[in-house]
Amino acid sequence: MSNxxxxxxxxxxxxxxxxxxGNLSNSQLLIIMTLAPAIVIFLQIIISSNSKIDAAxxxxxxSLHYRRRIQHVLxxxxxxxxxxxxxxxxxxxxxxxxxxxxYALHFFRSKSNAIQNVYMKFFxxxxxxxxxxxxxxxxxxxxxxxxxxxxxxxxxxxxxxSILCLSFGDPIAAIIGINVGGPGxxxxxxxxxxxxxxxxxxxxxxxxxxxxxxxxxxSDLRLWLxxxxxAAMMEAIASYIxxxxxxxxxxxxxxxxxxxxxxxxx
Numbered sequence: 001m002s003n004x005x006x007x008x009x010x011x012x013x014x015x016x017x018x019x020x021x022g023n024l025s026n027s028q029l030l031i032i033m034t035l036a037p038a039i040v041i042f043l044q045i046i047i048s049s050n051s052k053i054d055a056a057x058x059x060x061x062x063s064l065h066y067r068r069r070i071q072h073v074l075x076x077x078x079x080x081x082x083x084x085x086x087x088x089x090x091x092x093x094x095x096x097x098x099x100x101x102x103y104a105l106h107f108f109r110s111k112s113n114a115i116q117n118v119y120m121k122f123f124x125x126x127x128x129x130x131x132x133x134x135x136x137x138x139x140x141x142x143x144x145x146x147x148x149x150x151x152x153x154x155x156x157x158x159x160x161x162s163i164l165c166l167s168f169g170d171p172i173a174a175i176i177g178i179n180v181g182g183p184g185x186x187x188x189x190x191x192x193x194x195x196x197x198x199x200x201x202x203x204x205x206x207x208x209x210x211x212x213x214x215x216x217x218x219s220d221l222r223l224w225l226x227x228x229x230x231a232a233m234m235e236a237i238a239s240y241i242x243x244x245x246x247x248x249x250x251x252x253x254x255x256x257x258x259x260x261x262x263x264x265x266x
Contacts, residue, residue: 037098040075065178068126069171072143076167079147083160088151095148102141110134139246146247154254158261161215162254165231168211169204170245173235176203196236205232208253216257223260230256 083091109116116134123140124132131138146166151159177200209228216223234252238245 037094037101040078064125065174069175071126072171073167075140075143076147076163079163080160080167083151083156083163088156092148092152095144095151099141099144099148102144103137106134106137106141139244142244142246146244146250149247150250150254153251154258157215158254158257159250161212161227161257162250164211164215165208165227165253166246166249169208169231170235170249172207173200173204173232176200196239201232201236204235205229208232212257220264223257226256226260227253 086094105115105119109119120127120132123138126140127138130136143166147163150162154162173196177197180197180199205228207228208231209224212224212227216227231249231253234248235245238248241248
């Protein structure tokens with residue numbers, strides 16, 4: 001990895017950059033590890049608390065849709081920013097702990113009406129109808145899980161790019177797809193359309209192309225195009241293969257970038 005943090009295909013050896021460091025003391029790392037989850041949770045509560053929407057119509061509300069997208073982008077930006085300050089081991093441990101804690105919360109809300117009521121009070125306005133069921137893990141969990149897997153298995157520069165593709169690509173695809181519309185994407189005639197549109201996928205491609213250009217640097221147009229294409233493809237096919245796009249987009253995009261860099265380096 002180059003000194004300015006930009007990945008060059010010739011410098012990638014396929015091994016995660018576990019030497020990612022920030023010149024922080026143990027006490028500073030502890031503070032960041034404590035505050036980071038609190039900030040993400042507080043952000044979700046603030047966005048949820050601004051809702052004046054009736055619960056019965058919340059899943060179809062335009063206002064709710066945009067608030068979800070804002071929360072999606074801001075959460076990704078928080079993780080992206082923290083990656084420049086936390087060592088690899090600390091960042092990985094923090095993500096594992098947060099993912100485990102989120103899963104535990106989901107488990108206990110299925111066992112306790114009191115916990116479920118508190119959960120719905122703070123986060124209910126941001127949930128889709130099917131996510132309000134105690135037996136369904138919400139998209140926020142899969143966002144966290146996808147981020148965790150991506151950070152652990154890929155070099156950090158690739159992980160950052162993949163996380164930003166998820167943070168921006170998915171919301172942009174949804175916003176453009178809903179507001180612009182156009183032909184839908186049908187991969188299998190045996191299944192109903194997933195609601196994905198060509199306009200949304202093209203918007204996802206464009207924004208992820210720009211993310212790759214900004215994060216990966218260099219002058220390899222093919223890598224930028226590959227990143228945009230892969231992210232858009234993962235976003236489009238996720239529902240067809242029953243994998244949450246919050247996992248498929250970052251992991252699939254990261255794998256494509258990693259394989260490309262290995263091929264260039266071989």
